[in-house]
Amino acid sequence: MDRTKIDAPLVAALDDVKDPEERGLLVFVHASGSPPADDLRFLEELGVAAQAATKPIFTATLSANGLGQLTDRPWVRYVRLSSKLRLVGRSP
Amino acid sequence: MKPEKLAPGLLGAFEDFQREGVTGLARHARAMGLVAAENVPKPPRAIVFVHCDHGARLDHLASLDVRVNQPQGGLRTAYLSLSSLSALSDEPGVHRILPSRYLRLSMDVAPGAVHLPAFRTRTGMTGRGVVVGVVDSGIDTAHPAFAGRILRVWDQVLPGAGVPEGGYGMELTGAALASSTDTHGHGTHVAGIAAGVHATYGGVAPGADIIMVKSDLQDAHIADGVRYIFRVAGELHRPAVVNLSLGAHWDAHDGTDSLSQIIDAESGPGKIVCCAAGNEGNDNLHARATVPAGGTRTPRFRVPAGGAVRWAVLNGWYSGQDRMEVSIQSPGGFATPYQAVSPGAAPAVAHALPDAQVRITTPGPDPINGDHQFLVELQPRNQLAPSVTAGVWRLRLRGAHLAAGGVVDVWALDSTGDSAVQFTGSSVSDSLKIGSPGTSRSAVTVASYTTKVSWTDAGGTPRHLGLLLNDISDFSSEGPLRGGRRKPDATAPGAMIAAPLSSASAVRPEMVVAAGYRLMAGTSMATPFVSGLVALFLERNPHLDPAGVKALLAANCRIPGRPAGTFDPKWGLGLIDATAL
Numbered sequence: 261m262d263r264t265k266i267d268a269p270l271v272a273a274l275d276d277v278k279d280p281e282e283r284g285l286l287v288f289v290h291a292s293g294s295p296p297a298d299d300l301r302f303l304e305e306l307g308v309a310a311q312a313a314t315k316p317i318f319t320a321t322l323s324a325n326g327l328g329q330l331t332d333r334p335w336v337r338y339v340r341l342s343s344k345l346r347l348v349g350r351s352p
Numbered sequence: 353m354k355p356e357k358l359a360p361g362l363l364g365a366f367e368d369f370q371r372e373g374v375t376g377l378a379r380h381a382r383a384m385g386l387v388a389a390e391n392v393p394k395p396p397r398a399i400v401f402v403h404c405d406h407g408a409r410l411d412h413l414a415s416l417d418v419r420v421n422q423p424q425g426g427l428r429t430a431y432l433s434l435s436s437l438s439a440l441s442d443e444p445g446v447h448r449i450l451p452s453r454y455l456r457l458s459m460d461v462a463p464g465a466v467h468l469p470a471f472r473t474r475t476g477m478t479g480r481g482v483v484v485g486v487v488d489s490g491i492d493t494a495h496p497a498f499a500g501r502i503l504r505v506w507d508q509v510l511p512g513a514g515v516p517e518g519g520y521g522m523e524l525t526g527a528a529l530a531s532s533t534d535t536h537g538h539g540t541h542v543a544g545i546a547a548g549v550h551a552t553y554g555g556v557a558p559g560a561d562i563i564m565v566k567s568d569l570q571d572a573h574i575a576d577g578v579r580y581i582f583r584v585a586g587e588l589h590r591p592a593v594v595n596l597s598l599g600a601h602w603d604a605h606d607g608t609d610s611l612s613q614i615i616d617a618e619s620g621p622g623k624i625v626c627c628a629a630g631n632e633g634n635d636n637l638h639a640r641a642t643v644p645a646g647g648t649r650t651p652r653f654r655v656p657a658g659g660a661v662r663w664a665v666l667n668g669w670y671s672g673q674d675r676m677e678v679s680i681q682s683p684g685g686f687a688t689p690y691q692a693v694s695p696g697a698a699p700a701v702a703h704a705l706p707d708a709q710v711r712i713t714t715p716g717p718d719p720i721n722g723d724h725q726f727l728v729e730l731q732p733r734n735q736l737a738p739s740v741t742a743g744v745w746r747l748r749l750r751g752a753h754l755a756a757g758g759v760v761d762v763w764a765l766d767s768t769g770d771s772a773v774q775f776t777g778s779s780v781s782d783s784l785k786i787g788s789p790g791t792s793r794s795a796v797t798v799a800s801y802t803t804k805v806s807w808t809d810a811g812g813t814p815r816h817l818g819l820l821l822n823d824i825s826d827f828s829s830e831g832p833l834r835g836g837r838r839k840p841d842a843t844a845p846g847a848m849i850a851a852p853l854s855s856a857s858a859v860r861p862e863m864v865v866a867a868g869y870r871l872m873a874g875t876s877m878a879t880p881f882v883s884g885l886v887a888l889f890l891e892r893n894p895h896l897d898p899a900g901v902k903a904l905l906a907a908n909c910r911i912p913g914r915p916a917g918t919f920d921p922k923w924g925l926g927l928i929d930a931t932a933l
Binding site: 263264265266267268269271272274275286287288290307309311312315316317319337338340342343344345346347348349350 | 488489516517518519536538541542569570571572573574575576597598599600602603609610611613614617628630631695696697699700702711713714715716718719720725726727729769788789827872873874875876877
């Protein structure tokens with residue numbers, strides 16, 4: 261796990277992980293380039309479709325162990341935890 | 353027949369009908385939801401509100417030509433023949449029957465406030481051929497406002513195989529659309545403002561087609577939804593505008609967050625995104641401190657009593673050239689040690705204070721914008737405590753190394769979703785309150801203007817809202833962005849707006865204005881007004897890009913009483929005027 265590649269909310273979320281094999285971390289992956297062909301199968305094993313992985317930023321739901329393997333790839337620039345947003349309408 | 357259960361107006365219409373037939377209804381039809389025509393064999397019908405026991409079973413009345421639209425609830429709507437009023441009133445669980453009335457309310461006031469009707473009359477545009485995409489709480493696919501115009505729903509919440517943009521949720525078309533519901537009601541209302549059809553409460557682009565992404569509101573899934581809408585619209589060779597009436601304050605407030613970057617990457621000719629500015633104009637959720645080298649600053653914030661705050665988080669950002677040390681002091685006076693930036697190590701440190709559980713995270717610079725972020729998480733002192741300790745807390749910031757001025761911006765978030773935790777004192781800042789995705793560079797970010805503050809609800813009771821009429825809505829969030837970039841872009845009507853009511857949602861009776869229509873307010877409502885307007889632009893020019901949209905808006909927005917082109921962090925460039933669009 262390259263912890264320099266994960267943002268503060270993801271660092272905190274990792275502290276709460278009980279099962280490192282459970283896919284419970286919804287993240288944005290920022291890539292510095294296209295993943296090499298060998299890594300496309302690795303991404304598919306992580307649940308990332310090959311088409312999605314061609315984008316400079318793609319989303320994935322990862323286990324802590326999967327995240328660790330991903331951050332060790334040189335083409336992975338940064339990984340951020342997804343945030344829950346709110347609807348901004350109201351009934352006064 | 354129980355005439356005492358009928359509102360006087362409805363009873364009068366019923367008696368006139370019995371006495372004079374359809375002719376006797378003419379004087380009532382203009383004011384009530386009566387559907388009657390002479391020389392037509394069908395009996396005259398009425399749209400009514402039914403006050404009843406919450407669990408009253410009324411479905412058996414269908415055999416008597418009474419169609420009650422909701423299976424449960426204390427206030428329901430029904431469509432019935434006038435001759436069946438007697439049967440409905442005889443039901444013991446029914447307490448009152450009121451006529452639906454045609455009211456003149458927001459969506460007939462709001463378009464006029466920005467001269468939209470004249471624009472549409474002059475151009476004849478309705479959004480035909482354009483896709484209005486909405487990522488929201490879902491849509492009432494059976495609502496007549498959208499009949500035949502919902503192309504697809506990607507319900508991210510239903511279990512299924514997903515779509516190419518994400519292997520989760522279920523894509524629905526045709527008859528299967530009914531499998532997706534909108535129990536919140538927000539998405540139905542928003543879609544109706546952009547593209548609903550109705551004589552009085554119709555949307556801005558009633559000829560546009562609709563794609564809805566019912567989202568769990570995770571911003572990663574919202575990003576997948578934006579990509580999905582643009583991909584499907586592209587396959588249909590249609591231009592598209594995507595409406596995002598949502599937001600939060602987890603990001604850096606500078607447009608470098610992941611969702612904003614994806615919006616920027618996906619936008620382009622014929623692909624436009626509109627975002628809400630947010631509703632925190634009255635909330636002290638942002639603080640700014642300028643920390644001197646070697647010195648400290650202590651922004652204060654208050655956690656309210658009452659047990660509602662299960663967790664609170666401070667999201668802080670400052671220049672990557674500075675280094676701050678971070679500590680927190682509880683209302684009881686207990687403080688954590690100062691925590692330095694610790695790149696590459698284990699920067700999340702938990703502290704068990706006597707009156708709180710605290711975790712502080714201080715990683716190295718974010719490589720996307722080069723800035724430092726820190727998080728301070730507060731939780732109850734133990735599992736038995738219902739909430740974070742109430743009282744005044746202190747965020748302690750110490751300048752360890754300053755090369756960029758020591759400015760720190762902090763946003764408070766909490767479990768209530770309603771900004772219960774607020775800053776106090778001199779660090780409170782009424783700026784930088786537009787969060788992602790309103791921070792996206794290419795998105796049109798929309799503030800709210802108030803066009804209606806008084807109305808009569810479905811029960812005939814006059815209502816009034818404490819907002820200034822014909823002015824910026826005080827709840828509308830202020831820009832600019834962190835770093836100074838201008839946001840919001842424009843202002844549009846957002847309070848009070850009448851638009852479609854999802855039949856699966858709960859609603860307070862005073863918010864219902866007619867059968868199938870309710871009131872809401874917020875930048876959520878202002879945003880689809882602009883999305884609908886963009887759909888009209890795209891009908892005229894399917895290749896219009898974000899810069900083109902913004903240029904059109906900039907030339908046709910103005911803050912009342914100020915020179916054209918003036919920017920204000922609350923108004924953006926001002927209220928849209930469709931006269932010359």
